[in-house]
Amino acid sequence: QQKVQQSPESLIVPEGGMASLNCTSSDRNVDYFWWYRQHSGKSPKMLMSIFSNGEKEEGRFTVHLNKASLHTSLHIRDSQPSDSALYLCAASIGNTNTGKLTFGDGTVLTVKP
């Protein structure tokens, strides 16, 4: 069964610093990756997705994907206290047929003012 592993389990960065989160899939058939953010007491919300090798930037958030190693990373620059949350990586084989996403265990990010 496919596994999605995230590291680190938790991360503390100072306000204004850079946060880097990692995610790797154990299934070589996986080709779609998503990052979700879940604030405490709230439900997860999709942050970014990446399907092609390379990087994608949206504001302070950048995701990288290396399909050969099935590794994706999320980088948050100029981190803010409001970025403190659980970050979940998810992966799937294709985007249409299985109707199923596998989530990693998450990284808890704390941004200290």
Add this chain to the structure above:
Amino acid sequence: ETAVFQTPNYHVTQVGNEVSFNCKQTLGHDTMYWYKQDSKKLLKIMFSYNNKQLIVNETVPRRFSPQSSDKAHLNLRIKSVEPEDSAVYLCASSLRGNTGQLYFGEGSKLTVL
């Protein structure tokens, strides 16, 4: 802005009782899901429906049964709850052509005493 509505948001019950959770989405999506998030925040899919048809049925105890009357509604019934059923049950929806972009409800927290 919430477009996936779950009721109830909290439920406390005794072992052996029956409980039902309801979910409705107003996004016009054709696929709906039930996920279970445990106390460690691990998010696992339980069921997925596309246009009232069950398409994903993970290995869950038989006391869990989903019900869908139309593509906008998906309910979850748990007969004879057990202590390990204590968790947050998250309903989500998506378009089948974009199953990675899930929209979650606010969750139904179940506590089994």
